[in-house]
Amino acid sequence: MTIYWANFTPWSTLAGGILIGLATAMFLLINCRIAVISGILGGLLRSAKSDIGCRAAFVAGLIISPIVFSVAAPLPAVKIDADAASLIIAGLLVEIGTRYGSGCTSGHGVCGLSRRSPRSMLATALFMVAGFVSVFITHHLMS
Amino acid sequence: MGGAILIAAIAFNFAKIHPKALLGDVIRLPSTRQIDRRLVLGGLFFGVGWGFAGYCPGPALVSLAYSGSNPLIFIVTMVVGMAILEIQDRRRARTNAKQSNKIYSEPRMQMATTTLIYDARFNKRQQ
Numbered sequence: 001m002t003i004y005w006a007n008f009t010p011w012s013t014l015a016g017g018i019l020i021g022l023a024t025a026m027f028l029l030i031n032c033r034i035a036v037i038s039g040i041l042g043g044l045l046r047s048a049k050s051d052i053g054c055r056a057a058f059v060a061g062l063i064i065s066p067i068v069f070s071v072a073a074p075l076p077a078v079k080i081d082a083d084a085a086s087l088i089i090a091g092l093l094v095e096i097g098t099r100y101g102s103g104c105t106s107g108h109g110v111c112g113l114s115r116r117s118p119r120s121m122l123a124t125a126l127f128m129v130a131g132f133v134s135v136f137i138t139h140h141l142m143s
Numbered sequence: 144m145g146g147a148i149l150i151a152a153i154a155f156n157f158a159k160i161h162p163k164a165l166l167g168d169v170i171r172l173p174s175t176r177q178i179d180r181r182l183v184l185g186g187l188f189f190g191v192g193w194g195f196a197g198y199c200p201g202p203a204l205v206s207l208a209y210s211g212s213n214p215l216i217f218i219v220t221m222v223v224g225m226a227i228l229e230i231q232d233r234r235r236a237r238t239n240a241k242q243s244n245k246i247y248s249e250p251r252m253q254m255a256t257t258t259l260i261y262d263a264r265f266n267k268r269q270q
Contacts, residue, residue, distance in 0.1 A: 014145070034172065037201040038200045042225055062205050063208050065205060066208055075209060091224065092220055100184060106200075119177075122178055131191070133194070136194075
């Protein structure tokens with residue numbers, strides 16, 4: 001297996017991680033919610049509960065953030081070369097997985113591991129391994 | 144991820160000691176501790192899907208505004224999938240509720256009839 005050293009940027013990755021951590025911390029301590037992006041998105045579309053404003057604001061922030069970023073610095077290029085069919089398959093798999101696994105990378109990976117939840121540790125280990133295998137098969141063996 | 148966990152872990156530890164958020168609500172953390180088949184299969188499905196196109200929900204939302212149609216297709220599919228699963232789950236919950244109603248209502252009916260019979264006998268004897 002090759003490591004793409006051009007894509008290996010430990011410092012900016014660490015900085016990004018710290019920002020995610022800060023956002024998670026603020027969301028928890030200010031809004032008393034755990035930042036589970038899949039759950040927030042789901043709740044936004046599912047119900048008209050009282051916290052809909054909180055959820056909408058969070059999602060809006062996520063969508064607007066690159067626009068704010070682009071004022072200060074050029075946006076890093078996102079290179080996703082997937083066709084529509086694989087995006088649809090991926091979207092469905094991710095939705096089924098987050099629904100039945102009760103969380104995604106933010107919910108289990110960041111929030112769950114931060115509070116040392118055994119469920120999240122298992123879920124994170126499983127989706128990391130499944131992700132590696134999936135990338136290996138789709139991007140290395142099949143192409 | 145290490146950086147994020149490092150910072151977030153401080154916040155979660157703080158929340159354990161002071162479980163009141165700045166906006167006044169009590170901080171409630173998930174209390175489920177059971178490891179079941181749903182969690183395991185869900186984690187695996189999520190991982191496969193994540194690796195398949197390279198998106199998980201957060202980054203897809205973030206790149207929605209500036210990275211062409213790819214994240215849009217992904218998010219729209221997620222939302223459609225969500226709607227389908229939601230409808231399915233609600234339907235299942237409804238049939239489950241109906242079934243458990245049946246189970247509960249039948250013995251209750253029986254009990255009601257037996258008390259009626261007893262009452263009738265008691266009344267006869269009194270007369």
